[in-house]
Amino acid sequence: MTPYDPAALEEDIEVLADWLARAEVVAPFTGAGISTESGVPDFRSPGSPWLANQPIPFDVFVASPQARREAWRRKFVMDDLYAGAKPGRGHHFLAELVASGKAPAIITQNIDGLQQAAGVPADQVIELHGNGTYATCLDCGERHELAEIRPAFEATGEPPACKRCGGIVKAATISFGQAMPQQALQRAQALAEESDLFIAIGSSLLVHPAAGLPVTAKRHGARLVIVNREPTPLDGIADLVLNGEIGTICMQLAQLSGDEGRGID
Ligand SMILES: [Zn+2]
Numbered sequence: 001m002t003p004y005d006p007a008a009l010e011e012d013i014e015v016l017a018d019w020l021a022r023a024e025v026v027a028p029f030t031g032a033g034i035s036t037e038s039g040v041p042d043f044r045s046p047g048s049p050w051l052a053n054q055p056i057p058f059d060v061f062v063a064s065p066q067a068r069r070e071a072w073r074r075k076f077v078m079d080d081l082y083a084g085a086k087p088g089r090g091h092h093f094l095a096e097l098v099a100s101g102k103a104p105a106i107i108t109q110n111i112d113g114l115q116q117a118a119g120v121p122a123d124q125v126i127e128l129h130g131n132g133t134y135a136t137c138l139d140c141g142e143r144h145e146l147a148e149i150r151p152a153f154e155a156t157g158e159p160p161a162c163k164r165c166g167g168i169v170k171a172a173t174i175s176f177g178q179a180m181p182q183q184a185l186q187r188a189q190a191l192a193e194e195s196d197l198f199i200a201i202g203s204s205l206l207v208h209p210a211a212g213l214p215v216t217a218k219r220h221g222a223r224l225v226i227v228n229r230e231p232t233p234l235d236g237i238a239d240l241v242l243n244g245e246i247g248t249i250c251m252q253l254a255q256l257s258g259d260e261g262r263g264i265d
Contacts, residue, residue, distance in 0.1 A: 027195035033202020139167025
């Protein structure tokens with residue numbers, strides 16, 4: 001992590017608070033970094049449990065019951081690692097931004113459901129990589145709850161089948177080789193275009209097509225702010241880059257916007 005003058009960071013946080021106060025449509029875009037203080041591992045960081053296994057590509061999952069069994073086994077091991085995860089300061093800050101009406105929705109690369117757990121209605125969370133807190137049938141789309149799937153899987157060792165159509169049930173996340181959710185992508189794209197302030201928080205901005213959203217926002221006239229622990233490839237086109245602890249920065253932003261709300265203008 002590059003050393004970053006704390007006084008400069010304070011000033012930058014104030015600038016962002018001012019931009020937030022004046023913005024009409026804010027587009028928050030979040031990545032793994034917003035959830036690390038909640039104990040959800042960033043799957044790209046060294047030592048991450050995600051790196052221990054080769055990912056199971058989507059076509060293999062569909063073709064092989066054995067692969068499905070392995071995928072579900074791993075899924076539940078992983079779930080246990082962050083079973084107690086609670087929303088952090090970043091999630092709460094963004095939840096307030098949505099509640100205030102400034103942010104129509106939150107675009108996220110995360111699958112942890114923590115933004116919903118912080119009180120944001122599910123239809124105001126645009127999930128580009130799906131959601132790991134439930135499962136869906138690949139054939140009919142029926143939603144299945146993990147709390148039902150897990151005991152059956154652990155008792156029989158058999159991967160779950162859809163109780164409605166008998167189809168293949170998969171965690172509602174997007175796997176390697178699986179098509180991106182088109183509706184989510186289109187909504188994210190529209191919000192990026194409509195926004196006058198686009199804030200990327202805790203994303204390394206490396207994964208496409210998601211990483212194209214800040215560029216889209218910028219091209220449509222939005223201010224672009226990047227909040228992350230480490231530099232990103234898009235820092236050069238950003239209007240403001242804040243490198244620091246995401247939870248702390250968000251808490252300070254929340255305090256500043258609270259002060260403003262109580263002040264006279
Ligand atoms: Zn089904």
